[in-house]
Amino acid sequence: MEYYKRTEVENKLHISNFISFHYFEYVKEFAGIGESHDFWEMVYIDYGNVKVVSDDREFLVSSGEGFLHAPNELHNILSAGDFASAFIISFDCDCAELSDIQSKILKFYGEESQIVKKLYAVGQTVFEEPYDIFSQQKLILKSDMPYGGLQELKNLTEMLLLILIRNSSVKGDVREKYLSKDFANERMIVDKVIRIILSSIYKKTTLDNICSQLSFSKSYILKVFKKQMGCSVMEYYNQMKIKEAKRLISEEQYTYTQIARLLHFSSVHHFSSSFKQITNMTPSGYQKSVKNRSVI
Numbered sequence: 324m325e326y327y328k329r330t331e332v333e334n335k336l337h338i339s340n341f342i343s344f345h346y347f348e349y350v351k352e353f354a355g356i357g358e359s360h361d362f363w364e365m366v367y368i369d370y371g372n373v374k375v376v377s378d379d380r381e382f383l384v385s386s387g388e389g390f391l392h393a394p395n396e397l398h399n400i401l402s403a404g405d406f407a408s409a410f411i412i413s414f415d416c417d418c419a420e421l422s423d424i425q426s427k428i429l430k431f432y433g434e435e436s437q438i439v440k441k442l443y444a445v446g447q448t449v450f451e452e453p454y455d456i457f458s459q460q461k462l463i464l465k466s467d468m469p470y471g472g473l474q475e476l477k478n479l480t481e482m483l484l485l486i487l488i489r490n491s492s493v494k495g496d497v498r499e500k501y502l503s504k505d506f507a508n509e510r511m512i513v514d515k516v517i518r519i520i521l522s523s524i525y526k527k528t529t530l531d532n533i534c535s536q537l538s539f540s541k542s543y544i545l546k547v548f549k550k551q552m553g554c555s556v557m558e559y560y561n562q563m564k565i566k567e568a569k570r571l572i573s574e575e576q577y578t579y580t581q582i583a584r585l586l587h588f589s590s591v592h593h594f595s596s597s598f599k600q601i602t603n604m605t606p607s608g609y610q611k612s613v614k615n616r617s618v619i
Contacts, residue, residue, distance in 0.1 A: 347409050363392065364412075410448070573613045
Protein backbone atom coordinates (compact mmCIF):
# COMPACT_ATOMS: atom_id res chain seq x y z
CA MET A 324 0.00 0.00 0.00
CA GLU A 325 1.42 3.38 -1.06
CA TYR A 326 1.52 5.81 1.87
CA TYR A 327 2.90 8.94 0.22
CA LYS A 328 0.98 10.58 -2.59
CA ARG A 329 2.80 12.52 -5.26
CA THR A 330 1.78 15.99 -6.42
CA GLU A 331 2.35 16.37 -10.14
CA VAL A 332 4.05 19.59 -11.20
CA GLU A 333 2.15 21.46 -13.89
CA ASN A 334 4.47 23.21 -16.33
CA LYS A 335 2.69 26.46 -17.08
CA LEU A 336 5.67 27.75 -19.02
CA HIS A 337 8.52 25.87 -20.66
CA ILE A 338 11.56 27.26 -22.50
CA SER A 339 12.98 24.64 -24.83
CA ASN A 340 15.73 26.59 -26.65
CA PHE A 341 17.75 29.79 -26.47
CA ILE A 342 18.48 31.48 -29.78
CA SER A 343 20.30 34.70 -28.94
CA PHE A 344 21.88 36.46 -25.98
CA HIS A 345 22.84 40.09 -26.61
CA TYR A 346 23.88 43.30 -24.93
CA PHE A 347 23.78 46.26 -27.30
CA GLU A 348 24.74 49.90 -26.87
CA TYR A 349 23.18 52.47 -29.17
CA VAL A 350 24.53 55.86 -30.19
CA LYS A 351 22.02 58.69 -30.52
CA GLU A 352 21.84 58.44 -34.35
CA PHE A 353 21.17 54.71 -34.25
CA ALA A 354 18.52 53.25 -36.58
CA GLY A 355 18.06 49.49 -36.55
CA ILE A 356 16.90 47.14 -39.25
CA GLY A 357 13.44 45.63 -38.89
CA GLU A 358 13.24 41.86 -38.58
CA SER A 359 10.86 39.04 -37.75
CA HIS A 360 11.53 35.44 -36.72
CA ASP A 361 9.71 32.39 -35.39
CA PHE A 362 10.74 32.74 -31.72
CA TRP A 363 10.15 35.04 -28.76
CA GLU A 364 12.45 37.98 -28.05
CA MET A 365 12.63 39.97 -24.81
CA VAL A 366 14.22 43.40 -24.64
CA TYR A 367 15.24 45.03 -21.33
CA ILE A 368 16.42 48.65 -21.40
CA ASP A 369 19.36 48.94 -19.05
CA TYR A 370 20.14 52.60 -19.69
CA GLY A 371 18.52 55.53 -21.48
CA ASN A 372 15.48 55.46 -23.76
CA VAL A 373 14.78 53.77 -27.09
CA LYS A 374 11.91 53.57 -29.54
CA VAL A 375 10.66 50.01 -29.91
CA VAL A 376 8.73 49.23 -33.08
CA SER A 377 6.19 46.44 -32.88
CA ASP A 378 4.51 45.76 -36.25
CA ASP A 379 2.89 49.14 -37.06
CA ARG A 380 3.18 50.63 -33.56
CA GLU A 381 6.00 52.54 -31.86
CA PHE A 382 6.70 52.65 -28.10
CA LEU A 383 9.10 54.78 -26.05
CA VAL A 384 10.74 52.32 -23.65
CA SER A 385 12.92 53.63 -20.82
CA SER A 386 15.53 52.33 -18.40
CA GLY A 387 14.03 49.68 -16.12
CA GLU A 388 11.35 48.72 -18.64
CA GLY A 389 11.08 45.85 -21.10
CA PHE A 390 9.23 44.63 -24.17
CA LEU A 391 8.35 41.13 -25.37
CA HIS A 392 8.15 40.49 -29.11
CA ALA A 393 6.00 37.55 -30.22
CA PRO A 394 7.11 35.09 -32.91
CA ASN A 395 6.77 36.46 -36.47
CA GLU A 396 6.17 40.00 -35.24
CA LEU A 397 7.99 42.66 -37.28
CA HIS A 398 10.11 44.61 -34.80
CA ASN A 399 12.93 47.11 -34.57
CA ILE A 400 14.77 49.41 -32.16
CA LEU A 401 15.44 53.07 -32.96
CA SER A 402 17.32 55.82 -31.20
CA ALA A 403 15.28 58.15 -29.02
CA GLY A 404 17.92 60.84 -29.49
CA ASP A 405 20.45 59.77 -26.89
CA PHE A 406 22.85 57.00 -25.87
CA ALA A 407 21.13 53.84 -24.60
CA SER A 408 21.85 50.19 -23.87
CA ALA A 409 19.72 47.06 -23.85
CA PHE A 410 19.89 43.39 -22.88
CA ILE A 411 18.12 41.10 -25.36
CA ILE A 412 17.43 37.41 -25.07
CA SER A 413 15.41 35.23 -27.43
CA PHE A 414 13.98 31.77 -26.95
CA ASP A 415 11.41 29.15 -27.90
CA CYS A 416 8.64 28.90 -25.34
CA ASP A 417 5.35 27.08 -25.10
CA CYS A 418 2.93 29.18 -23.03
CA ALA A 419 -0.40 30.58 -24.15
CA GLU A 420 -0.35 33.23 -21.41
CA LEU A 421 2.68 34.93 -22.96
CA SER A 422 0.14 36.67 -25.18
CA ASP A 423 -0.90 38.62 -22.04
CA ILE A 424 2.45 40.41 -21.91
CA GLN A 425 3.50 40.60 -25.55
CA SER A 426 3.71 43.86 -27.52
CA LYS A 427 3.37 46.19 -24.54
CA ILE A 428 5.71 48.08 -22.23
CA LEU A 429 6.57 45.92 -19.22
CA LYS A 430 7.51 47.43 -15.86
CA PHE A 431 10.37 45.77 -14.05
CA TYR A 432 10.17 46.36 -10.30
CA GLY A 433 12.76 45.31 -7.71
CA GLU A 434 12.31 41.54 -8.01
CA GLU A 435 12.18 41.52 -11.79
CA SER A 436 15.20 43.83 -12.10
CA GLN A 437 17.21 41.56 -9.82
CA ILE A 438 16.30 38.52 -11.91
CA VAL A 439 17.36 40.31 -15.11
CA LYS A 440 20.73 41.18 -13.58
CA LYS A 441 21.20 37.60 -12.42
CA LEU A 442 20.07 36.30 -15.80
CA TYR A 443 22.66 38.40 -17.62
CA ALA A 444 25.40 37.45 -15.15
CA VAL A 445 24.63 33.72 -15.53
CA GLY A 446 24.46 34.08 -19.31
CA GLN A 447 27.97 35.47 -19.30
CA THR A 448 29.19 32.27 -17.63
CA VAL A 449 27.32 30.11 -20.16
CA PHE A 450 27.81 31.75 -23.57
CA GLU A 451 30.99 32.89 -25.28
CA GLU A 452 31.46 36.58 -26.08
CA PRO A 453 30.97 38.89 -27.88
CA TYR A 454 27.33 39.71 -27.13
CA ASP A 455 26.91 42.59 -29.58
CA ILE A 456 27.09 40.72 -32.90
CA PHE A 457 23.73 41.11 -34.61
CA SER A 458 24.40 38.51 -37.29
CA GLN A 459 25.37 35.74 -34.85
CA GLN A 460 23.52 32.61 -35.96
CA LYS A 461 24.35 30.25 -33.10
CA LEU A 462 25.24 30.70 -29.45
CA ILE A 463 28.53 29.09 -28.42
CA LEU A 464 28.66 27.43 -25.02
CA LYS A 465 31.74 28.04 -22.87
CA SER A 466 33.93 25.01 -22.32
CA ASP A 467 34.18 25.88 -18.61
CA MET A 468 30.47 26.57 -18.20
CA PRO A 469 29.44 25.90 -14.57
CA TYR A 470 27.49 22.76 -13.78
CA GLY A 471 23.83 23.28 -14.66
CA GLY A 472 24.51 26.80 -16.00
CA LEU A 473 22.19 26.48 -18.99
CA GLN A 474 19.42 25.07 -16.82
CA GLU A 475 19.90 27.94 -14.35
CA LEU A 476 19.53 30.39 -17.23
CA LYS A 477 16.36 28.60 -18.35
CA ASN A 478 14.95 28.63 -14.79
CA LEU A 479 15.67 32.35 -14.34
CA THR A 480 14.07 33.24 -17.68
CA GLU A 481 11.00 31.16 -16.88
CA MET A 482 10.74 32.75 -13.43
CA LEU A 483 10.95 36.23 -14.93
CA LEU A 484 8.22 35.47 -17.47
CA LEU A 485 5.98 33.87 -14.81
CA ILE A 486 6.25 36.99 -12.63
CA LEU A 487 5.52 39.30 -15.55
CA ILE A 488 2.47 37.24 -16.50
CA ARG A 489 1.31 37.22 -12.87
CA ASN A 490 1.76 40.98 -12.64
CA SER A 491 -0.31 41.48 -15.78
CA SER A 492 -3.31 39.79 -14.11
CA VAL A 493 -3.28 42.18 -11.14
CA LYS A 494 -5.75 45.04 -11.45
CA GLY A 495 -4.57 48.50 -10.48
CA ASP A 496 -1.13 49.38 -9.17
CA VAL A 497 1.17 46.36 -9.01
CA ARG A 498 3.33 48.08 -6.40
CA GLU A 499 0.40 48.47 -3.99
CA LYS A 500 -1.39 45.18 -4.58
CA TYR A 501 1.37 42.75 -5.38
CA LEU A 502 4.37 43.95 -3.41
CA SER A 503 4.63 43.91 0.37
CA LYS A 504 4.61 47.15 2.35
CA ASP A 505 8.17 46.53 3.52
CA PHE A 506 9.33 45.98 -0.03
CA ALA A 507 7.57 49.15 -1.21
CA ASN A 508 9.24 51.17 1.58
CA GLU A 509 12.64 49.74 0.72
CA ARG A 510 12.10 50.44 -2.96
CA MET A 511 11.15 54.04 -2.12
CA ILE A 512 14.52 54.47 -0.36
CA VAL A 513 16.39 52.91 -3.29
CA ASP A 514 14.55 55.11 -5.80
CA LYS A 515 15.53 58.21 -3.81
CA VAL A 516 19.16 57.11 -3.66
CA ILE A 517 19.17 56.50 -7.42
CA ARG A 518 17.68 59.94 -8.09
CA ILE A 519 20.38 61.55 -5.91
CA ILE A 520 23.08 59.58 -7.71
CA LEU A 521 21.80 60.49 -11.18
CA SER A 522 21.68 64.16 -10.21
CA SER A 523 25.27 63.91 -8.95
CA ILE A 524 26.94 62.37 -12.02
CA TYR A 525 28.63 65.67 -12.85
CA LYS A 526 29.47 66.44 -9.25
CA LYS A 527 32.02 65.21 -6.78
CA THR A 528 30.09 63.48 -4.04
CA THR A 529 30.61 60.98 -1.24
CA LEU A 530 28.60 58.26 0.43
CA ASP A 531 28.02 60.55 3.42
CA ASN A 532 26.70 63.29 1.11
CA ILE A 533 24.25 60.89 -0.50
CA CYS A 534 23.00 59.40 2.78
CA SER A 535 22.67 62.79 4.47
CA GLN A 536 19.89 63.67 2.03
CA LEU A 537 17.67 60.87 3.38
CA SER A 538 15.94 60.55 6.75
CA PHE A 539 17.38 57.11 7.49
CA SER A 540 20.57 55.86 9.07
CA LYS A 541 23.55 55.28 6.81
CA SER A 542 23.77 51.61 7.78
CA TYR A 543 20.09 51.02 6.95
CA ILE A 544 20.40 52.76 3.57
CA LEU A 545 23.43 50.65 2.67
CA LYS A 546 21.69 47.44 3.75
CA VAL A 547 18.51 48.19 1.80
CA PHE A 548 20.32 49.33 -1.34
CA LYS A 549 22.55 46.25 -1.40
CA LYS A 550 19.53 43.99 -0.89
CA GLN A 551 17.48 45.58 -3.67
CA MET A 552 20.18 46.38 -6.22
CA GLY A 553 22.77 43.69 -5.60
CA CYS A 554 25.61 46.21 -5.33
CA SER A 555 26.74 48.97 -2.97
CA VAL A 556 25.67 52.61 -3.30
CA MET A 557 29.10 53.75 -4.46
CA GLU A 558 29.46 50.82 -6.87
CA TYR A 559 26.21 51.91 -8.49
CA TYR A 560 27.38 55.55 -8.50
CA ASN A 561 30.59 54.56 -10.30
CA GLN A 562 28.66 52.39 -12.77
CA MET A 563 26.42 55.35 -13.65
CA LYS A 564 29.46 57.59 -14.13
CA ILE A 565 30.97 55.09 -16.55
CA LYS A 566 27.69 54.74 -18.43
CA GLU A 567 27.62 58.51 -18.80
CA ALA A 568 31.24 58.36 -19.93
CA LYS A 569 30.22 55.85 -22.60
CA ARG A 570 27.59 58.28 -23.85
CA LEU A 571 30.12 61.11 -24.00
CA ILE A 572 32.66 58.94 -25.78
CA SER A 573 30.07 57.84 -28.35
CA GLU A 574 29.27 61.49 -29.17
CA GLU A 575 32.97 62.25 -29.80
CA GLN A 576 32.76 65.84 -28.53
CA TYR A 577 35.28 65.59 -25.69
CA THR A 578 38.73 64.16 -25.12
CA TYR A 579 39.27 61.56 -22.41
CA THR A 580 40.91 64.20 -20.24
CA GLN A 581 37.88 66.47 -20.60
CA ILE A 582 35.50 63.61 -19.79
CA ALA A 583 37.54 62.77 -16.70
CA ARG A 584 37.25 66.37 -15.54
CA LEU A 585 33.53 66.62 -16.33
CA LEU A 586 32.80 63.49 -14.30
CA HIS A 587 35.15 64.51 -11.46
CA PHE A 588 37.68 61.72 -11.70
CA SER A 589 40.94 62.68 -10.01
CA SER A 590 42.89 62.15 -13.23
CA VAL A 591 42.57 60.73 -16.72
CA HIS A 592 44.50 57.68 -15.45
CA HIS A 593 41.92 57.19 -12.67
CA PHE A 594 39.15 57.54 -15.25
CA SER A 595 40.77 54.98 -17.59
CA SER A 596 41.39 52.45 -14.82
CA SER A 597 37.81 52.82 -13.51
CA PHE A 598 36.44 52.47 -17.04
CA LYS A 599 38.42 49.29 -17.65
CA GLN A 600 37.52 47.84 -14.26
CA ILE A 601 33.78 48.17 -14.98
CA THR A 602 33.70 47.48 -18.74
CA ASN A 603 36.80 45.29 -19.26
CA MET A 604 37.77 47.73 -22.01
CA THR A 605 39.89 50.85 -22.21
CA PRO A 606 38.15 54.10 -23.26
CA SER A 607 39.97 53.99 -26.60
CA GLY A 608 39.03 50.34 -27.12
CA TYR A 609 35.42 51.19 -26.37
CA GLN A 610 35.48 54.12 -28.79
CA LYS A 611 36.67 51.82 -31.58
CA SER A 612 33.94 49.28 -30.81
CA VAL A 613 31.21 51.92 -30.87
CA LYS A 614 31.88 52.61 -34.53
CA ASN A 615 30.96 49.02 -35.37
CA ARG A 616 27.66 49.05 -33.46
CA SER A 617 25.31 50.27 -36.13
CA VAL A 618 22.69 47.52 -36.45
CA ILE A 619 20.66 45.19 -34.27
